[in-house]
Amino acid sequence: xxxxxxxxxxxLLAILLAGACWVGARFAGxxxxxxxxxxxxxxxxxxxxxxxxxxxxxCFALLVTLLSSAGLFLLLDSDFLALMQVLVGAGGVLALLxxxxxxxxxxxxxxxxxxxxxxxxLLAPLCGLVAWRCGGVSAFRRPMVAAKAxxxxxxxxxxxxxxxxxxxxxxxxxxxxPNRYAVAFEVAGLLLVVALVAAHSISQRREDAS
Amino acid sequence: MSGxxxxxxxxxxxALVPSRLPDWATVLLAAAxxxxxxxxxxxxxxxxxxxxxxxxxxxxxxxxxxxxxPAQGWAFAATLAAIAAYPLAPHVFFADIELGLVLILAxxxxxxxxxxxxxxxxxAILLGVALLVxxxxxxxxxxxxxxxxxxxxxxxxxxxxxxxxxxxxxxLFLVAALGWARRESMSPxxxxxxxxLLSGLAATFFFGGFExxxxxxxxxxxxxxxxxxxxxxxxxxxxxxxxxxxGLMFQLACAATLIGKTMxxxxxxxxxxxxxxxxxxxxxxxxxxxxVPLGPVLLIGAALWEWARAALWSSA
Numbered sequence: 001x002x003x004x005x006x007x008x009x010x011x012l013l014a015i016l017l018a019g020a021c022w023v024g025a026r027f028a029g030x031x032x033x034x035x036x037x038x039x040x041x042x043x044x045x046x047x048x049x050x051x052x053x054x055x056x057x058x059c060f061a062l063l064v065t066l067l068s069s070a071g072l073f074l075l076l077d078s079d080f081l082a083l084m085q086v087l088v089g090a091g092g093v094l095a096l097l098x099x100x101x102x103x104x105x106x107x108x109x110x111x112x113x114x115x116x117x118x119x120x121x122l123l124a125p126l127c128g129l130v131a132w133r134c135g136g137v138s139a140f141r142r143p144m145v146a147a148k149a150x151x152x153x154x155x156x157x158x159x160x161x162x163x164x165x166x167x168x169x170x171x172x173x174x175x176x177x178p179n180r181y182a183v184a185f186e187v188a189g190l191l192l193v194v195a196l197v198a199a200h201s202i203s204q205r206r207e208d209a210s
Numbered sequence: 211m212s213g214x215x216x217x218x219x220x221x222x223x224x225a226l227v228p229s230r231l232p233d234w235a236t237v238l239l240a241a242a243x244x245x246x247x248x249x250x251x252x253x254x255x256x257x258x259x260x261x262x263x264x265x266x267x268x269x270x271x272x273x274x275x276x277x278x279x280p281a282q283g284w285a286f287a288a289t290l291a292a293i294a295a296y297p298l299a300p301h302v303f304f305a306d307i308e309l310g311l312v313l314i315l316a317x318x319x320x321x322x323x324x325x326x327x328x329x330x331x332x333x334a335i336l337l338g339v340a341l342l343v344x345x346x347x348x349x350x351x352x353x354x355x356x357x358x359x360x361x362x363x364x365x366x367x368x369x370x371x372x373x374x375x376x377x378x379x380x381x382l383f384l385v386a387a388l389g390w391a392r393r394e395s396m397s398p399x400x401x402x403x404x405x406x407l408l409s410g411l412a413a414t415f416f417f418g419g420f421e422x423x424x425x426x427x428x429x430x431x432x433x434x435x436x437x438x439x440x441x442x443x444x445x446x447x448x449x450x451x452x453x454x455x456x457g458l459m460f461q462l463a464c465a466a467t468l469i470g471k472t473m474x475x476x477x478x479x480x481x482x483x484x485x486x487x488x489x490x491x492x493x494x495x496x497x498x499x500x501x502v503p504l505g506p507v508l509l510i511g512a513a514l515w516e517w518a519r520a521a522l523w524s525s526a
Contacts, residue, residue, distance in 0.1 A: 029234070030233070030234055030237050060284070060324075063324070079307060079308050080308075080309060083309050083312045083313055083316055086313070086316040086320065087312065087315070087316035087319065090316075090320055091316060091319045091320050091323055094320075094323055094324075095323045098323070167308065168308055168351065
């Protein structure tokens with residue numbers, strides 16, 4: 001019964017994925033299709049992550065969400081952010097979660113429908129605020145311009161590859177510029193060092209005790 | 211797509227196919243060509259690796275090649291994604307990503323985490339620390355650009371010789387790559403393609419990438435960055451493109467150089483793993499104890515070296 005239900009859910013998610021791609025393609029060409037795919041994958045991954053019973057499976061659904069948000073960053077021309085999302089967001093956070101899932105005792109009540117719905121209701125205003133402030137629609141607006149520019153029926157152009165832009169250098173300079181993010185960067189680094197030292201000392205204490 | 215992370219096959223198809231084809235069809239065609247090239251390369255490479263391994267072990271190889279569990283499948287997919295940043299030639303690449311090194315390391319670490327969460331992820335950190343030394347020396351994380359920076363000294367201006375800290379970093383990288391390849395719970399094809407990527411990184415960031423005396427001499431006669439096409443302006447104002455044989459030769463020479471260096475690295479990795487003696491394991495344990503603390507020291511030393519060089523250069 002539950003297997004059939006999960007299959008129906010998977011088929012539904014796939015159909016909705018195709019629909020999201022189609023809508024995106026209608027709005028903004030190939031970039032719109034990619035946007036629809038990544039947007040739906042991040043939402044669908046989050047939904048599966050919430051409603052899936054198996055902890056490991058929902059971790060993997062979270063992986064899909066994090067990776068497709070990296071894809072969204074890529075569509076917005078932010079390579080650096082996308083790669084950091086893969087490295088830190090997906091790699092680091094997922095490793096931590098899987099460790100936690102392996103070490104922590106399972107809690108069958110944590111995934112009850114009522115709890116999930118309450119959490120979603122609490123989160124909804126926050127999501128709305130973020131969407132309103134950041135203007136999620138602009139993600140649609142920009143690719144439309146790009147698609148128009150690139151879809152000219154071109155004559156054969158001489159091929160020379162376009163060099164990648166240099167964002168990482170500017171981000172690095174901004175991070176060490178005392179007028180911009182140097183203090184925040186140092187504070188974050190200090191926090192990580194404190195966490196590392198704390199983890200080390202805790203593991204040392206365990207070793208001493210045993 | 212935008213300028214960053216462009217796909218050479220898409221650009222090539224746009225230049226070659228008749229303009230009547232709609233743009234989305236060209237994009238789909240480029241995606242198919244990219245996938246076909248990547249999958250064919252991975253398959254051929256895995257076959258070669260298996261032959262080498264069988265020859266080294268003195269037996270006939272058997273056993274399954276493809277992932278056998280879903281987790282292994284995910285891990286192999288992550289490894290395949292990393293191949294996007296591996297350039298075939300200066301003008302032929304899957305995606306020219308500014309942070310190609312970061313992409314490859316991120317995807318390999320992700321593959322390690324996905325296939326088993328208890329995996330020793332420390333190897334991935336060591337790989338990154340070792341590669342940061344030539345990155346400090348050169349100043350680029352892009353694989354094509356990094357190999358371009360090593361084109362002086364008759365094509366032998368490799369980062370290995372440019373900084374005194376690069377040689378220990380290369381040894382550290384070798385140890386970390388061996389440790390990475392020794393992980394269990396990997397499907398063989400993932401292991402082979404991961405080894406290819408790692409030794410490709412080593413070839414690019416320590417051993418000169420595309421650059422060799424051969425490409426240096428070709429560059430002497432053909433110009434700084436010879437491409438595929440010559441762009442001719444005709445008398446009536448229209449333009450005509452012709453395939454440039456010299457540029458094609460140069461791209462082929464670059465591809466042969468990089469793939470040759472990469473395959474030498476893969477052979478070294480396979481050979482070291484096939485040695486039956488347990489001394490390798492002990493040597494790796496010792497070198498891990500010595501080299502792991504050495505990694506940050508190497509980083510600081512490389513940074514100080516670059517700073518001192520820049521200071522001396524500007525004062526001279």
